[in-house]
Amino acid sequence: MTETARSATHPAASPLRVAAVQSNPQVGLVNKEANVAATLDQINKCASEGARLIVLPELAGTGYSFDTREEAYAHAEPVPAGPTCTQWIELAGRLDVYIVAGIAEIDGVHLYDSAVLIGPDGFIGAYRKTHLWNREKLLFTPGSAYPVFETRIGRIGLLICWDIWFPEVPRILTAQGADLICSVNNWVWTPPPLFDHAGNCMAGYLTMGASHVNSVPIIAANRVGEERGGTFLGCSVITGVNGWPSAGVADAEKEEILYADVDVVASRSAVVWSELNDLPRDRRVDLYDPLLGYTGGRPKVR
Numbered sequence: 001m002t003e004t005a006r007s008a009t010h011p012a013a014s015p016l017r018v019a020a021v022q023s024n025p026q027v028g029l030v031n032k033e034a035n036v037a038a039t040l041d042q043i044n045k046c047a048s049e050g051a052r053l054i055v056l057p058e059l060a061g062t063g064y065s066f067d068t069r070e071e072a073y074a075h076a077e078p079v080p081a082g083p084t085c086t087q088w089i090e091l092a093g094r095l096d097v098y099i100v101a102g103i104a105e106i107d108g109v110h111l112y113d114s115a116v117l118i119g120p121d122g123f124i125g126a127y128r129k130t131h132l133w134n135r136e137k138l139l140f141t142p143g144s145a146y147p148v149f150e151t152r153i154g155r156i157g158l159l160i161c162w163d164i165w166f167p168e169v170p171r172i173l174t175a176q177g178a179d180l181i182c183s184v185n186n187w188v189w190t191p192p193p194l195f196d197h198a199g200n201c202m203a204g205y206l207t208m209g210a211s212h213v214n215s216v217p218i219i220a221a222n223r224v225g226e227e228r229g230g231t232f233l234g235c236s237v238i239t240g241v242n243g244w245p246s247a248g249v250a251d252a253e254k255e256e257i258l259y260a261d262v263d264v265v266a267s268r269s270a271v272v273w274s275e276l277n278d279l280p281r282d283r284r285v286d287l288y289d290p291l292l293g294y295t296g297g298r299p300k301v302r
Helices: 029-048 069-075 083-095 161-165 168-175 202-214 264-268 285-292
Strands: 015-022 053-055 098-107 110-119 122-128 148-151 154-160 180-184 218-221 237-239 245-249 256-263
Touching: 015 029, 015 218, 015 237, 029 053, 029 069, 029 083, 029 256, 053 180, 053 218, 069 098, 069 110, 083 098, 083 110, 083 122, 098 154, 098 180, 110 148, 110 154, 110 180, 122 148, 122 154, 154 161, 154 168, 161 168, 161 180, 161 202, 168 180, 168 202, 180 202, 202 218, 202 237, 237 256, 245 256, 256 264
Parallel strands: 015 053, 053 098, 154 180, 180 218
Antiparallel strands: 015 256, 098 110, 110 122, 148 154, 218 237, 237 245
16 A cells, blocks of 8 residues: 555554354353363464454353352352463463453352453453343342453453443443453343344344444354253354444354454544534533443543
8 A cells, every 4th residue: 555545544553353253152060161171272263263352252161041149159260360261361372362251250259240351461351241131130240330451452342242232331431442342242032033034133233233333343252052941142243343244244053253354443533424423523422421320431532
């Protein structure tokens, strides 16, 4: 590309190949070792395909459908000192990759449905799910913050599954400067129909919509399969800054991996819709910020 062809996003300032892993972990302590081993294999495979940011589903090492609090406690680990995080940290350092994955976290007497962010230099941070779905409310403590993590590749926000139904979550993350959002999921039942004529589920469209209105890529990794009477919906997706899928939408039933090439910090450029409109400038914060009520973070210029 010649100098005259340069623009705000060309050449890419933070080029990265990303991956969304769609898998089928199974609950039960007898399955945990195999679940974790599968995540290591998946991370290795993604790295061999050139991915440097790899996103796995919610509760990727344990499966999802805990029957009792006792069972959830038995599966949970401290973060980042537990054995699963330790293995992910070692592998991220060896492969020079970033990993986002869901994990059952224990902190004192509290259980959290968490997502961890790990980089080549070790543990970066964790997000604890703030919107709990169905029986999760009987097992987990809800989180209370929406952190955005500064990394060498850009600013990364995390969300988990049911969070995507609440547009405040991706809005708060992007208002705090997130360049990219990683979404770890166990999308399950929604009011029917579960899929439209194109075979896509509502959560996928909500992800695309959140990406579109916030001008931020979202890497959404969901799971597939059945577990204790629940069927998971697949349809993992990686969106571009414009909200459209960058690598198609994953199958509703098959384990697979999506890959896409992104410029992580491209969302910092102004997405101007017309001579008079762009989404960040047109927000009427004077009218609705008091109603949103979140005081846990600070706005950051994108």
